[in-house]
Structure formats: structure tokens, C-alpha cells
Amino acid sequence: MSVITLDHVTKKFGDSVVVNDISDEFRDGEFITLLGPSGCGKTTMLRMIAGFEKPTSGEIRIDGKVVSSADTFVPPEKRELGMVFQSYAVWPHLNVFANVAYPLKIRKVPKAEIKEKVEKVLEAVHLSQYAKRMPSELSGGQQQRVALARALVAEPKVLLLDEPLSNLDAKLRERMRFEIKEIQARLGINVVYVTHDQGEAMTMSDRVFVINSGVLQQVGTPVEIYRKPENQFVADFVGKVNFLKGVSENGKIKLDGIDGTLDYSGEITGAVDVAVRPENIRISEENAHFRGKLLSEYFTGDTNDCRITAGGNELRMITDAATYKHFSDSETIGLYITDFIVFPASDSDFRKIMT
Amino acid sequence: MENKKKFYFDVKWLFIIAIVGFLLVFQVFPLVYLLIRAFFAEGSFSLDAFTRIYSTSMNWSCVLNTLITASLSMVFGVLIAFPLAFLVGRTNLYGRKLFRTLFLMTYMVPPYVGAMAWLRLLNPKVGTLNVFLESIFGLSEAPFDIYSIGGLVWVLTTFYYPYAFITLSRAMENMDPSLEEASRISGASPVKMLFTVTLPLMLPSIASSALLVFVAAASCYGIPSIIGAPAKIYTITTRIVDYVYVGSAEGLTDATVLAVFLMVLALVILFISNFVIGKRDYITISGKSVRPNTVDLGKWRIPLTILTGLFAVVVIVIPFASVFATSFTVNMGKSVFEEGNFTIKYWETIFSRNSIVKSAGNSLISSVWAASLGMIVCIIMAYLLKRTNVRGRSIPDFLITVGSGTPSVVIALSLIMTMSGRFGINIYNTIWIMVIAYMIKYMLMGMRSVVSALSRVSPSLEEAAQVSGAGWLRRLKDVVFPLIGPSVVAGWFLIFMPCFYELTMSNMLYSDKTKSLGVDLFLYQTYHSQQTAAALAGAILILVAVLNIVLSKLTKGKFSI
Numbered sequence: 061m062s063v064i065t066l067d068h069v070t071k072k073f074g075d076s077v078v079v080n081d082i083s084d085e086f087r088d089g090e091f092i093t094l095l096g097p098s099g100c101g102k103t104t105m106l107r108m109i110a111g112f113e114k115p116t117s118g119e120i121r122i123d124g125k126v127v128s129s130a131d132t133f134v135p136p137e138k139r140e141l142g143m144v145f146q147s148y149a150v151w152p153h154l155n156v157f158a159n160v161a162y163p164l165k166i167r168k169v170p171k172a173e174i175k176e177k178v179e180k181v182l183e184a185v186h187l188s189q190y191a192k193r194m195p196s197e198l199s200g201g202q203q204q205r206v207a208l209a210r211a212l213v214a215e216p217k218v219l220l221l222d223e224p225l226s227n228l229d230a231k232l233r234e235r236m237r238f239e240i241k242e243i244q245a246r247l248g249i250n251v252v253y254v255t256h257d258q259g260e261a262m263t264m265s266d267r268v269f270v271i272n273s274g275v276l277q278q279v280g281t282p283v284e285i286y287r288k289p290e291n292q293f294v295a296d297f298v299g300k301v302n303f304l305k306g307v308s309e310n311g312k313i314k315l316d317g318i319d320g321t322l323d324y325s326g327e328i329t330g331a332v333d334v335a336v337r338p339e340n341i342r343i344s345e346e347n348a349h350f351r352g353k354l355l356s357e358y359f360t361g362d363t364n365d366c367r368i369t370a371g372g373n374e375l376r377m378i379t380d381a382a383t384y385k386h387f388s389d390s391e392t393i394g395l396y397i398t399d400f401i402v403f404p405a406s407d408s409d410f411r412k413i414m415t
Numbered sequence: 416m417e418n419k420k421k422f423y424f425d426v427k428w429l430f431i432i433a434i435v436g437f438l439l440v441f442q443v444f445p446l447v448y449l450l451i452r453a454f455f456a457e458g459s460f461s462l463d464a465f466t467r468i469y470s471t472s473m474n475w476s477c478v479l480n481t482l483i484t485a486s487l488s489m490v491f492g493v494l495i496a497f498p499l500a501f502l503v504g505r506t507n508l509y510g511r512k513l514f515r516t517l518f519l520m521t522y523m524v525p526p527y528v529g530a531m532a533w534l535r536l537l538n539p540k541v542g543t544l545n546v547f548l549e550s551i552f553g554l555s556e557a558p559f560d561i562y563s564i565g566g567l568v569w570v571l572t573t574f575y576y577p578y579a580f581i582t583l584s585r586a587m588e589n590m591d592p593s594l595e596e597a598s599r600i601s602g603a604s605p606v607k608m609l610f611t612v613t614l615p616l617m618l619p620s621i622a623s624s625a626l627l628v629f630v631a632a633a634s635c636y637g638i639p640s641i642i643g644a645p646a647k648i649y650t651i652t653t654r655i656v657d658y659v660y661v662g663s664a665e666g667l668t669d670a671t672v673l674a675v676f677l678m679v680l681a682l683v684i685l686f687i688s689n690f691v692i693g694k695r696d697y698i699t700i701s702g703k704s705v706r707p708n709t710v711d712l713g714k715w716r717i718p719l720t721i722l723t724g725l726f727a728v729v730v731i732v733i734p735f736a737s738v739f740a741t742s743f744t745v746n747m748g749k750s751v752f753e754e755g756n757f758t759i760k761y762w763e764t765i766f767s768r769n770s771i772v773k774s775a776g777n778s779l780i781s782s783v784w785a786a787s788l789g790m791i792v793c794i795i796m797a798y799l800l801k802r803t804n805v806r807g808r809s810i811p812d813f814l815i816t817v818g819s820g821t822p823s824v825v826i827a828l829s830l831i832m833t834m835s836g837r838f839g840i841n842i843y844n845t846i847w848i849m850v851i852a853y854m855i856k857y858m859l860m861g862m863r864s865v866v867s868a869l870s871r872v873s874p875s876l877e878e879a880a881q882v883s884g885a886g887w888l889r890r891l892k893d894v895v896f897p898l899i900g901p902s903v904v905a906g907w908f909l910i911f912m913p914c915f916y917e918l919t920m921s922n923m924l925y926s927d928k929t930k931s932l933g934v935d936l937f938l939y940q941t942y943h944s945q946q947t948a949a950a951l952a953g954a955i956l957i958l959v960a961v962l963n964i965v966l967s968k969l970t971k972g973k974f975s976i
Binding site for chain 2: 110111112135136137138139140141142143145146147149150151152153162163166167207210211214220
């Protein structure tokens with residue numbers, strides 16, 4: 061239904077750069093997630109799209125119309141967006157119906173139509189029977205649905221969500237992921253979703269924007285950013301990963317301290333960082349790339365979560381639950397790497413990071 | 416287990432009983448006695464006394480004057496405080512910090528100082544400001560007359576709007592900014608947002624701040640006694656004090672009835688704002704740090720800053736400056752800047768005249784006692800209230816709140832009636848009757864300070880020390896006191912300061928030997944020498960300012976007043 065264009069958008073608070081020169085286009089009907097650690101600038105980015113912050117430089121366009129630039133600024137109330145706030149921001153002096161009806165009242169929609177639309181949207185978020193309740197009589201999850209209904213009721217071109225699930229308990233959080241995704245798919249609207257939870261980003265998004273310290277690290281589908289992270293930060297922030305240092309030469313990678321090599325068909329040569337996901341390490345005596353000593357193992361139900369040391373490297377391996385208690389502690393086992401990612405060596409040592 | 420608990424005697428009860436006992440004897444009993452006396456003046460139930468209030472025009476007019484001046488001050492106070500709180504708290508006005516300090520300063524200045532200043536500025540014949548305006552605009556007579564209902568309302572308003580300012584600022588700053596943003600993103604313009612979201616959310620705070628100003632203005636004695644008396648405008652408070660001075664039985668009965676009227680008015684309002692409005696208060700402090708968004712004033716930024724600055728100059732700078740100017744003036748009919756009209760002899764007087772030094776000493780002793788005893792009560796009560804679930808722990812808190820909400824004249828009158836030997840306790844004419852009156856009136860300030868400090872200290876901090884093996888006293892010493900210490904000191908000063916220059920209760924309770932600083936100042940202002948009074952007031956202003964700075968440093972800005 062609409063296209064959001066970011067054109068060299070930069071935001072500074074005083075001297076600190078919060079968003080650094082981001083350009084991209086959110087396409088029609090896309091579910092976009094801005095993902096990054098807290099303080100990375102993702103919320104500021106969202107607030108600039110909403111119109112609560114002015115970019116220091118650069119331009120933002122919605123459907124080709126400039127909403128923020130050096131000489132134009134459209135205030136939030138004129139942008140026809142829907143937004144769900146992290147604190148929900150459900151007005152405590154209005155009941156559920158009045159909260160949801162508010163955007164329509166502002167737009168001077170006739171009363172009968174307001175009633176019809178509010179009832180419809182309340183039904184969509186499963187709150188029909190709560191229309192007369194005051195917010196203080198609702199649970200956190202219900203308040204969150206009120207906020208969602210209010211954001212959707214005026215049929216906005218774009219729905220902005222600022223960590224909407226972070227205050228909910230784990231079970232509800234997981235259910236709401238699917239409900240939000242389903243509503244988005246049904247209405248076909250654009251969603252810009254801010255989160256620091258990579259699980260949410262993976263399950264809901266069409267494209268994920270990974271941001272760190274105001275700098276866009278990678279844009280891609282969930283599969284792309286997981287399987288083909290463009291740098292160590294993305295590999296580390298999205299999913300779990302082990303980092304090893306090594307040298308790439310003649311289609312082989314020699315890992316530091318490890319007796320054994322990996323076959324590599326990529327183009328990077330010289331000193332490299334090798335990222336290995338814990339689930340891409342397998343136990344195999346016959347195809348073993350190298351051998352490691354089992355330090356500890358934890359049974360999680362569906363997997364066996366192991367710590368292994370190999371030549372001074374500590375590795376995490378997540379493997380089949382059936383292997384639990386198969387080996388004794390400190391036993392040396394053969395390890396096979398099914399997949400790995402190679403980066404040119406960076407100055408910082410990522411090996412210490414165990415996630 | 417259940418049975419054992421029943422017989423378990425909690426030591427904490429001893430403290431509660433001691434404190435409640437103290438409050439029952441010195442606060443509840445005297446107030447209840449006033450009530451009884453008002454209805455049973457001649458031994459049997461009668462409303463005669465009340466009918467007399469309505470039938471004698473002298474009494475009736477003072478009730479009317481009180482209601483009129485308090486209502487008008489309330490309306491004007493809120494009308495002034497709301498925009499100020501908004502400008503200072505939520506916009507990019509220049510000099511917001513300075514303005515905040517200025518507006519809050521009035522809060523700790525004794526009201527009679529304001530009355531003195533405005534008397535000097537707006538006297539219809541020689542008022543400095545009147546004379547100035549006359550010469551500028553070529554007027555044939557003074558534009559303002561302080562000796563009027565309008566003058567009284569003006570001074571009351573300029574002194575009590577800070578009460579509303581504090582409440583409203585706090586509410587505005589604690590509001591979750593996304594509540595307003597949600598309105599903007601829903602399509603509301605800033606003005607529409609103000610009327611549909613901000614104002615409705617603020618309504619409980621506006622109402623309670625208005626009531627606060629009303630009660631403060633209605634209970635005030637210093638301002639109406641200095642301004643109203645020469646103008647023959649009497650209020651309930653000045654009338655009560657007059658009756659007490661006369662001392663006849665009928666006079667005391669009339670005073671009692673007027674006091675009961677004022678007390679009921681104040682306590683009903685206290686109840687409404689605490690329990691009715693308080694329940695509807697939407698402004699809750701969330702655990703998250705709330706950063707209210709700042710409204711950009713755009714092209715209005717400079718004009719509004721100038722306007723706010725003008726207001727501060729008129730309401731704060733000019734009156735305080737006039738007090739200091741007066742204290743250096745030889746002939747009150749001429750400007751202090753005229754040749755030979757400048758002197759420092761009044762400042763020498765206040766530090767050398769025996770009677771004044773003696774009064775200052777009396778005030779120092781009684782307010783140190785009131786603050787120290789008061790803080791002991793406050794610390795124990797705050798601890799029981801916040802850290803235990805002993806039953807009845809909130810009773811003293813309730814009584815302390817009621818005591819502070821009771822008008823000063825009423826507290827003093829009730830103590831005069833009950834503590835002069837009639838019921839086995841005679842502390843009349845001693846310093847102790849003043850200490851007790853001060854404690855009842857001002858303990859709440861200390862209580863608030865300690866309670867809020869304790870609320871900020873998470874119980875888990877103490878539990879962590881407990882788990883580490885620290886006993887009760889050790890925990891207090893190692894964890895609790897270092898964290899709440901500054902607030903305890905702040906609380907002590909918050910009780911000490913208003914007691915030190917207290918006028919209303921002291922004026923009714925003093926004897927020759929226990930004359931306090933406030934009383935002395937008042938007597939100089941009314942009968943002897945306005946310059947001496949001004950010098951005393953100036954000294955008090957400096958003391959307040961210095962203590963305020965110390966407090967602010969001590970608590971890192973949390974508890975300056």
C-alpha cells in the first residue's frame with residue numbers, strides 16, 4: 061500500500077551520531093524489522109519515520125511525498141500512520157472503545173461508522189467483550205491489543221511498532237508474534253517493527269535491518285542474515301555463534317591451535333575469522349575435521365548443549381538430544397563442521413564471546 | 416505455626432503505641448476537644464454558638480472574606496501555576512532551571528515577608544511601586560491599594576501559587592510522553608492533544624493543587640493580619656487570634672466555633688484531595704525512566720521567556736528587593752537612594768539588641784527540638800511503613816498527614832484550650848507547647864522526605880546485606896543510613912526552617928519568656944519599626960537561601976525546596 065524511502069538519513073543528539081547516513085526503501089506491504097542492541101538507534105529511526113524526531117540531515121519520503129527534509133517537515137498527526145508504543149500508551153482516562161475510536165473521532169468520521177469500525181477491529185484483536193472496560197482493568201497483554209487496535213482502526217498506510225512485545229511474558233509474546241504477522245498479511249499494510257529480540261525479527265520479517273551504533277550493518281531476509289551475515293557483528297548478534305581464528309590458503313583454512321583444516325571455496329585469503337554456528341558442529345569419528353575434548357553437556361529436551369575445547373578454543377555445540385550422556389566428560393571426540401562463514405580477520409578477538 | 420504467631424508480640428508495636436499515644440494526647444485529643452466544645456459550650460448539645468456566627472455580622476463577614484480571598488487565590492494561583500509549570504517543565508524556554516528555582520523559593524519564605532513587601536510597594540499613599548507608576552503615567556492617584564480584598568488576594572496568590580506549581584510540575588514531568596505521542600500519531604494537532612489527552616490526564620492533579628492553594632490561603636494568618644487588619648478586612652484566622660487575645664469565655668467560644676469551621680473545611684478538602692482525587696490520579700511513576708518530550712516554542716520562545724522573566728521580576732525580585740531596601744532606609748517616606756537616607760543601623764540592631772537575640776535563641780532552641788524529635792518519629796514511622804507489614808503501621812502516618820493539614824491557628828487554639836492545666840497537663844507558657852505545635856504542623860515534611868528516600872532503596876539491597884550475615888543494626892548502619900542519610904538531614908531542615916520563623920502558632924502560644932523570632936518580627940512590623948522588621952526578614956531570607964543551597968548540594972538537587 062505504500063513505500064517509505066530513507067535518503068541519507070542522519071540523526072545527531074549533540075555530538076553523538078545516533079543514526080548514521082541510512083538509505084533504503086521499505087517496499088509496498090513489506091514487514092520490515094529494525095534489529096539491534098539497545099541504544100543502536102533503531103527506535104530513533106522509527107521515531108523519525110513517525111515524525112517525533114527530525115533528522116539532522118537527509119530526507120524521508122512516504123509514497124514519494126517528502127515528510128522530512130531540510131526544508132519540509134510534516135508533523136506526526138499529518139502522516140496517517142499507526143503506531144504501537146513500548147509502554148502501550150493506552151489512555152487511562154478513556155475506556156477501551158474510546159481509546160480505539162480516538163483516531164476516527166479526530167478524523168471526524170460519522171458516529172455510526174466509528175462504532176462499526178471499532179467493533180470490527182476489536183474483534184480482530186479478540187477484545188470485543190472488553191469495549192466498556194477501563195485500561196486499569198486490563199492485563200498487560202490486553203492493553204497491548206488495545207494499542208494495536210487503536211493503531212489499526214484508521215487503516216493507516218504504515219504500522220509502526222516500537223518493541224511492542226517486550227513487556228509481555230514469554231508465552232504471550234510468542235503468540236502475539238503470529239497474530240501481528242497474520243493481521244499484517246491480511247491487511248497487506250507496511251509494518252516497521254523495532255526490536256532487540258532476534259527471534260521476533262526472524263519469525264516475522266520480510267526483511268531485517270541489522271543496526272549497530274547507528275550504522276546499518278546488513279539488510280536481508282531472515283535466511284540471508286542468518287546464513288550469510290556480512291560481518292562478525294551480524295553473525296554474532298543474530299543467532300548463536302563460535303568464532304575461530306585461522307589462515308585461508310589454497311582452498312583450505314588452517315584453524316589456529318587446531319590440528320585439521322576446513323575445505324574452503326571462497327575468495328578470502330590470509331588471516332580470517334571463521335564463524336561456526338553451534339548446530340553446524342556434528343559428532344563424527346570417520347569424517348572428523350578435528351578432535352575436541354568434551355567439557356560439559358546440558359540436556360535441554362530437544363537438544364544436547366555441549367561445551368568443547370579444541371586446541372585452546374572453547375566451542376559450543378548443539379547437537380542431537382540422543383547424544384546426551386553418550387560420552388563421558390573429558391572424552392575426546394571427533395567433530396565435523398557442516399557449515400561455516402568466513403570473514404577477513406578483524407582487529408577485535410571475537411573468540412571470547414560465547415553465546 | 417499459626418497458633419504460635421498469634422501470641423507473638425511484635426516489638427515494633429511498642430514504637431507505634433508510643434508514637435500514636437503522643438499524637439493522641441497532643442493532637443487528636445485537643446482537636447476533638449475543640450469540636451466538642453463548639454457543640455457543647457454550656458454542657459449540653461447546642462448549635463447556639465454556630466447560630467451566633469451567622470447572626471453576628473462581624474463573624475459572618477470574616478467567614479465570607481476567608482472564602483472569597485481563598486477561592487480567588489485558588490483560581491488565580493492555578494491559572495498562573497499551570498502555564499508556568501508547562502513552560503518550565505515541558506518546553507525549551509530559556510533559563511528553565513533558574514525560573515524553577517525562583518518559583519520554588521517563595522515556597523520556603525515566610526508569607527508575612529511577602530505581606531510586608533507588598534505593603535511597602537502598594538501602599539495607596541507612599542507605596543514605592545504606586546509612586547513610580549504615578550510619576551510614569553502622570554496619574555493623579557495611586558493605581559493600586561493594598562488595603563483591599565484585591566490586595567489581599569494578590570499577596571495570597573503570589574505566595575501560594577508555588578504550592579500548585581510544585582504539584583503540577585511533578586505531574587507533568589511524570590507523565591508518560593508516549594500517551595501524548597499516541598494522540599499525535601492518531602491525527603491530533605498539538606492543541607487537540609492538549610485538550611483531549613494532556614488536560615484530562617492532568618485534571619486530578621489540577622484539582623488537588625487547587626484545593627491545596629485554597630486551604631493554604633484560607634489558613635494563612637500572617638498575610639491577612641499584616642494587610643487585612645489595617646484595612647479592617649478580617650478573616651477567620653485573624654478573628655480567632657483576636658478572640659484569643661481578648662480571652663473572654665464568649666470570645667473563646669466564638670474562636671472555637673470559627674476554628675472548627677476552618678478545621679472541618681481543611682480536613683474535608685484534605686480528605687477529598689487525598690482519597691477521592693488521589694484514587695483517580697492517572698499519573699503513575701513507571702519503573703522506566705521517563706523523558707518527557709520537550710515542546711519547541713518556535714518563534715514564541717523569546718517572547719514567552721521575556722514574559723516569564725517579567726513575572727518573576729514582579730512577583731519575586733521586586734518584593735524581596737523592597738524588603739532589603741526598606742531595611743537600609745532611614746526615612747520611609749523617601750527612597751533609599753536619596754542622599755543621607757541610607758543606613759545599616761537596623762542590621763546592627765537585629766544582631767545587637769538583647770530582646771531580638773533572645774527571641775532568635777528561643778526560636779533556635781524550639782525549632783531544633785521540634786526538628787530533632789520530629790525526625791526521630793519520622794524515621795521510625797517511615798521504616799515501619801515501608802519495611803514492615805505490622806498492622807496499624809499507617810495510623811501514625813494518617814495522623815501526621817491530618818496534623819499537617821490542620822490550620823495553624825486551630826492547632827494552637829486547641830493546645831491553649833487543653834494544655835493549660837485543665838486536663839492535668841500544663842505546658843502553657845513553656846517552650847514545649849510550641850515544640851509540640853511545630854511538630855504537629857511540620858512533621859509531614861520530614862516524613863515525606865524519609866519515606867520517599869526509603870522507597871527508592873529497594874528492600875533487596877537490605878536483604879542482600881542480611882544474606883551476607885549482617886544483623887538489624889549492622890544493616891541500618893551499612894546500607895540503609897548511607898542511602899537515606901542525606902534525606903534524613905534534608906527532612907530535619909525541612910522541619911527546622913518553617914519552625915524557626917513560624918509566626919501564627921508562636922503568636923498565640925508565646926509568653927514573655929518564650930517569645931519567638933517570628934513574633935518579634937511581627938511586633939516590630941506592626942508597632943515599632945518596619946525597618947527593623949525588614950532587616951529581620953532580610954536575615955531570614957538569607958538564611959533560607961543558604962540552607963536551601965546546602966540542602967540542594969547535600970541531596971544532589973533532590974530536596975532543595
